[in-house]
Amino acid sequence: MRSGAKVAIVGGVFVVVAGGIGYGAYNVLGGGDGSTETASKSTEVRSGPLSPEEVKNTAEEFLTAWADGKDPELAATYTNNPAVAKDVVASYSEQAHITDAVITPGQATGAKVPFTVKATVKFEGLSKPLSYASELTVVRGLTSGKPLVDWAPTVIHPKLTKTTTLVTGEAATPPIKAVDRNGTELTAEKYPSLAPVLDQLRDKYGEKAGGTSGVEMWLQSEDDNAPRTTLLTLSKGKSGELTTTLDAKVQAAAEQAVKKFSEASVAAVKPSTGEIVAVANNRKDGFNAAMLGKQAPGSTMKIVTAAMLLEKGLVGAGRPAECPKTVLYQGTSFHNLDNFDIKGGTFTQSFARSCNTAFIKLIDDTKDDHALPAEAREVFGLGLDWQTGVASADGSVPEAAGGGAAAQYIGQGTVQMNVLNIASVTATTKDGTFRQPVIVPRGLDNRQLAVAERQLPGAVGQQLRDMMRETAAWGTGKTAMSGLGGDKGAKTGSAEVDGQATSNSWFTGFQDDLAAAASVESGGHGGDAAGPVVAAVLAAG
Known part of the structure; x- marks a missing residue:
């Protein structure tokens, strides 16, 4: 002693x-x-x-x-x-x-x-x-x-890590009172998923919102760009008001929906504007996977693949499309779930039932292994450095060849997405034009938003929307979307990652002017876990 x-x-x-x-x-x-x-x-x-x-x-x-x-x-x-x-x-x-x-x-x-x-x-x-x-x-x-x-x-x-330090002093940025599009206050206590988002909004826009700093104890990161996490407030200072694009009603529904599944994420976007309406996560690590995650999105990626094939004239919604049980491409074998096949079916049927082989069989006909990455970037704005207002990953479809390129057609291999990316893909399909997602108005800081090179061709967009409507009406999205009215469409996905026993569940859909996507790690079929999450969010909108 x-x-x-x-x-x-x-x-x-x-x-x-x-x-x-x-x-x-x-x-x-x-x-x-x-x-x-x-x-x-x-x-x-x-x-x-x-x-x-x-x-x-x-x-x-x-x-x-x-x-x-x-x-x-x-x-x-x-x-x-x-x-x-x-x-x-x-x-x-x-x-x-x-x-x-x-x-x-x-x-x-x-x-x-x-x-x-x-x-x-x-x-x-x-x-x-x-x-x-x-x-x-x-x-x-x-x-x-x-x-x-x-x-x-x-x-x-x-809460300490190797790269953070406990610090007490005058806060570097004033506190904010974040409100939704209708003026309802958004707090981490009421909407836990927004905690990391609100921290970033304060760090980035606290001074612009017009508040004054208080005294706090916080976690200071070695990364100057990382948001500070406040642990204790000794004096609050004065909050400035910051208006976001979020909708408190939809956000509340998103928070409740993800609670039903562990490691779940969801995001919702308005197709007509690109405004982010809700973003929620239920994760043990507190990571904002909805905006920052990077995982294979499974067959939800077939929306982009279908757009590319339609643009090239290789398929048509009502034209015949082969859907065998398995297909071999450059030494790599691909199969459908439970090895199902469709005899004498159309491309819409293959899309609605999520037939992998129907898509992969056409890769040689494109005569371009890089056609899918180009479609993803030029039409859907993926990989264009999105400036949402907080930290976000904007999706990645890198150039690939052989079996790797084929895997990308069905959202596997090197394709990396989060649910905000896939919600944006669905929003682009619904509206016909990529509108970069934002969580605060661009006018707040005049940041440069990503702009896609071209719009989705009208006939292609119409066929895509119709195929998503069929998926919601009688395809793999029927059960999840059955309780929704209005103009609705969907696409399911299951993604196998790192040899895990149960695939990740993915689902995306639209209802009128709202698009949403969700993922549930190890959730199985897309319609079983992620589907109900998306449906609950769309219903609230």
């Missing part, structure tokens, strides 16, 4: 108070003398599993030194990465201005020791309570054999 620290045992609870910071550990001493042999005093190189006593003592030593707050280097010596740990522990008081902390451990489970922290954040005469829970794990040193805390930034705070 550090000299100068006062030690007491009160009702079987071990307490250390030093430097105004306390560490209270529920450590029932059970008749022992309570002495702790630190790793530095032991010359024995131990091996094998850790004993409960080693776990308890190591956690006790580290938490005591951390709570003391006077010697970060000492606290770091009880970890297996002291060089890094020292700076993080030091920043806890020096940069985050956290003081008067009481750290209380819970019952250890094996080598894991959970604990809670109750503290105060103080900055220039302002103060506010801070409380959170975290845990540490004790491991045996690889060379020393000593029990040590397995260092990770989350030991100090559960």
Whole structure:
């Protein structure tokens, strides 16, 4: 124990108070003398599993030194990465201005020791309570054999990472009051999926919205372009109002819809304007996959493929189209779901039932392996550096050859999309013109929006819309879309990624002037999981 620290045992609870910071550990001493042999005093190189006593003592030593707050280097010596740990522990008081902390451990489970922290954040005469829970794990040193805390930034705070730091001070940007298109306030508490979006909107447009900064504790990233994540507000400052293109009613429906499936995402866009109406995710990692995800979209990509084949005159909605059970292209075999085939069918039937082979059989007839990437870019605006107003990925259909090019025809291989991209594809199909999705009006900052080289030819667009309508009426999208009225169309998709046991579920559809797309990782058939999510969002619009 550090000299100068006062030690007491009160009702079987071990307490250390030093430097105004306390560490209270529920450590029932059970008749022992309570002495702790630190790793530095032991010359024995131990091996094998850790004993409960080693776990308890190591956690006790580290938490005591951390709570003391006077010697970060000492606290770091009880970890297996002291060089890094020292700076993080030091920043806890020096940069985050956290003081008067009481750290209380819970019952250890094996080598894991959970604990809670109750503290105060103080900055220039302002103060506010801070409380959170975290845990540490004790491991045996690889060379020393000593029990040590397995260092990770989350030991100090559960939201810390290797590239972030806890900082308290005057906020760099004023807070915002984000509102939807009708003036309804949008908050992370009411719409959890919007948390990362609202953080970015504040960082980018806080000053333009006319507010004044307050004092906060936040996560500061090494990446200057990454948004700050506010953890505690000591003084709010004054919020400026920022109008978004979102619709609170549709956003609420999106939030509820994704909750029904784990790892689900959805986005909705107005075809007539490109305005993003809703974006929601239900993910363990909190990642905004709806706008930033990059995955194979499965057969939803057949909308783009069909547009290219129609433009080249290789197919027609009512013309015959072969749909065998399997097809071999340059050594790569492709098959339909459950190896179904369609005898004497039309291209509309192949589209509506999502026949893979009908599309791949035509790749040689295009006489251009790069025809699909060109269609995706020139007509649907994919890969054109979208400036939505927040961070987003704009889709990717790289040039490919052979079996790789064939896989792209059915949304596999190197095709990378998120649900915002696919919602935009559907919006372009519905309207006939690519309108780059935006979440705040362009006039807010006069940013340059992406513009496609050409429109979807009228006859091609009409056939595409009709095929999507048939898909919703009797094809693979029938069940999901059955409860919707108006002018409606759909396309399903299932994407196999990295050999996973169950494919990812994809679905996209339109109803009047609203287009939406959803994905559910390991959700299976497109109509089973992603379909109901899209239908719920369209119904709210």
